Amino acid sequence: MPIDGPKEDNFFISVSQLNTLAKDLLEGQFPSLWIAGEISNLSKPASGHVYFSLKDELCSVRAVIFKGHALKHGRNLQEGKKIILRAKPSLYAARGEFQIIGDDVKLMGIGEQELLLRQLKEKLKTKGYFNQERKRAIPPFPNRIGLVTSATGSAVRDMLEVLGKRWPMAEIWISPARVQGDAAPSEIAKAIKLLNCASLIENSKIDVMVVGRGGGSSEDLCAFNSEIVADALFESLIPTVSAVGHEDDFTLADLIADLRALTPTEAATRISPNQYEIVEHLKASAEYMHQAASLKIQKFQQHLKLLSTRRCLQKPLDYLNQKSQRFDDTIEKFNRTSSTFLRQKSDKVASFIEKLQSLSPLNILTRGYSITMKAKEFESDKATVIVSAEVLALGDLLCTRLHNGTIISEVKKIEP
Incomplete structure (x- = not known):
């Protein structure tokens, strides 16, 4: 297309003019097209615009849906989904980047990568990898912290800076691994297992482990959606924290x-207490204990002061003499009372004995009476007093009890 302008050899245009011209040409020559592809590198910033790549098996193109249309269509956009996007070719003049500007979206179903991820997610869910009851609490005061991330990335620098400020007394063990690329899944899994092995060594227990990276597109995070990393996280004996740096999407590592x-x-902030807050808390606790102890001492002092006004403490000897005298009086009163009591009881016992003696059969014998029983029964419990001649037979031996002795006799004759 011809360009109107001077014909001199030294004619030139600026980069801005070039990009603007190319942008106008693209937007003027092409109508809106329906373009089929799979979403990747999806980003939804606070501006309300939606940025992503639309790709097929061979190529990809950057796409944007501005806020006005994103409010209607942006919610349906997800990483890995296949869509048909109505868009116009354009150029982002500031960077000279070719892009398409969309204003309508139709869903085609799910892409191959998303389908594989869904299948793996369902498999791990069935095996219990995502169960909430298996999740462990993060120790509040970790002595040793493990980090699984790139040794040279911004993530490790950020975590070391935060931990150094908040909880510098903790030991930091870094198990480096590539977090992007084909080798990333196996290296991340190996680094997790290495920290678990180290934690089994005596006096080397690792209290918590952070596994992550410093953000990136959804495609950059695919290592954290791999089965080998999922297995390593599930089998870890150390409590784990995922820090993948992607707010919109949950990776499998996040779920496990x-x-x-x-x-x-x-x-780093969530696994480390703030040392300054801890110090302030200890100071407040010390102040509280000091005040509580002072109040307790004050109460004891008041109680002692009250006790000191009592006579027993002001003149203890007089108090003891008074109590001793009262004790002697009590003993004397007890002796008098007990003597009277014993004498009364003794007289009553003597009266009972006298009555018993007057009623005793032996006492009756002194008045000329006697008791006769058969001699063979005399010493037995079945002995009976003979009150009739009918129970006797000639030759029976009798035992007669008098008041001063016993007579043994034989029956020679029985007269009616």
Whole structure:
């Protein structure tokens, strides 16, 4: 297309002019097209616009849906979904990047990657990887913290900075691993297992482990959706925190870990107490205990002061003499009372004995009476007094009890 302008050899245009011209040409030459592809690198910033890549097996193109249309269609956009996007080709002039600007979306179903991820997610769910009851609490005061991330990325720097400020007394053990690329899943899983092995060594227990990276697109986070990393997290004996740095999407690592943090910085903050807050809490506790002890001492002092006004403490010897005299009086009164009591009881016992003696059969014998029983029954419990001659027979031996002795006799004759 011809360009109107001067014909001199030294004619030139600026980059801005070039990009603007190209943008106008693209937008003027192409109508809106329906373009089929799979969503990747989805981003929904606070501005309300939606940014993503639309790809097929061979190529990809950057796409944007501005806020006005995103309010209607943006909610249906998810990573890995296949869509048909109505869009116009354009150029982002500021960076000279080719892009398409969409204004309508139709869903085609799910993409291959999303289908595989859904199948893996369902498999792990069936095995209990996501059960809430298996999740462990994060220790409030960790002595040793493990980090699984890139050794050179921003994530490890951010976490070390936060931990150094908040809880510098903790030991930090870094198990480095690539967090992006084909080798990332196996390296992350190996790093997790390495920290678990180290934690089994005596005096080397690791209290909590952070596994993550410093953000990225959904495609960049695919290592944290791999089965090998999921298995390593599930089998970890150390409580785990995922810090993948992607607010919109949950990775499998987020679902399996004991705690999910949006960013590595947040993870470091959530696993570490603030040393300054702890110091202030200890100061407040010490002040409270000091006040409580002072109040207790004050109460004891008041009680002692009250006791000191009592006569027993002001003149203890007089008090003891008074109590001793009262004790002697009590003993004397007891002796008098007990003597009278014993004498009364003794007289009553003597009266009872006299009455018993007057009623005794032996006492009756002194008045000329006697008791006769058969001799063979005399010493037995079945002895009976003979009151009739009919119970006797000639030759029976009799035992007659007098008041001063016993007579043994034989029956020679029985007269009616």
